[in-house]
Amino acid sequence: MSETNPTVTEADLHAYADGQLAEAERARIEAWLKDNPDEAAAVAEWQSQSAAIQKMFGPYAAARPDDALLVSPHSNRSSWPRRAAIAASIAAIFAAGALSGHYGPTLFEKPELQLTASETLPQQAQNAFLVYASEVRHPVEVFANEETHLATWLGKRLAIQNLKVPDLQALGFHLVGGRLLPVDGKPGAMFMYEDQGGERLTVLVGRNAGNRTTSFRFASADNLETFYWIDGELGYAVTGEISRDLLRQIAEECYRQFPS
Helix, strand or coil, X not given: CCCCCCCCCXXXXXXXXXXXXXXXXXXXXXXXXXXXXXXXXXXXXXXXXHHHHHHHHHHHXXXXXXXXXXXXXXXXXXXXXXXXXXXXXXXXXXXXXXXXXXXXXXXHCCCCCCCCHHHHHHHHHHXXXXXXXXXXXXXXXXXXXXXXXXXXXXXXXXXXXXXCCCCCHHHCCEEEEEEEEEECXXXXXXXXXXXXXXXXXXXXXXXXXXXXXXXXXXXXECCEEEEEEEECXXXXXXXXXXXXXXXXXXXXXXXXXXXX
């Protein structure tokens, strides 16, 4: 990156790639990209991937009555249904098979690039897993036998109507329970699951009202894997010491079940 103090953030680049900027702001980013060829190449790759995703999954997209509510009022994106694009992106990320770190590795290898608030999510998810997954007697505050209460309580604290606790039994994991915990200084939720062999995984949900982009990324720390995504004001992270393929399946199942 050519600037010591960059005036263009990671959020700006994602908004540019997604076509979410006003004309004046778009022109500013384009001028900046001319002086930063590495970032320009990364943005071009994102746009190419997005076009490929829409071409591949567009015929399967089905509009929903509440689609308009899923799009930020600051966005001028096309009428392509957002959740269909998100689901397609999740599949495309793992199908690529080349991710060793974040989505868009060229961009995120730049340490001086400013990151959005959502980038704290994987670290918080991993920390929560490390703290609570090893607990024997008190891994959660509310256990699975009170699942209805758990969903109502956490949904109210996170201001999420009809929060559903994902059912992962088809993938071999049963609910242990959940707890309230801070995510970016605000109320967040963590659900814990366990398989027959005692292997645990966690699903973290947090709110970030300032989010204006949609992102899907993969993060690794030693043997700990996290797949996280941002959907409007909510961020989700699935964490466990499991294979990436199983993590992908669990993330997709959680995405289908969480409210939009």
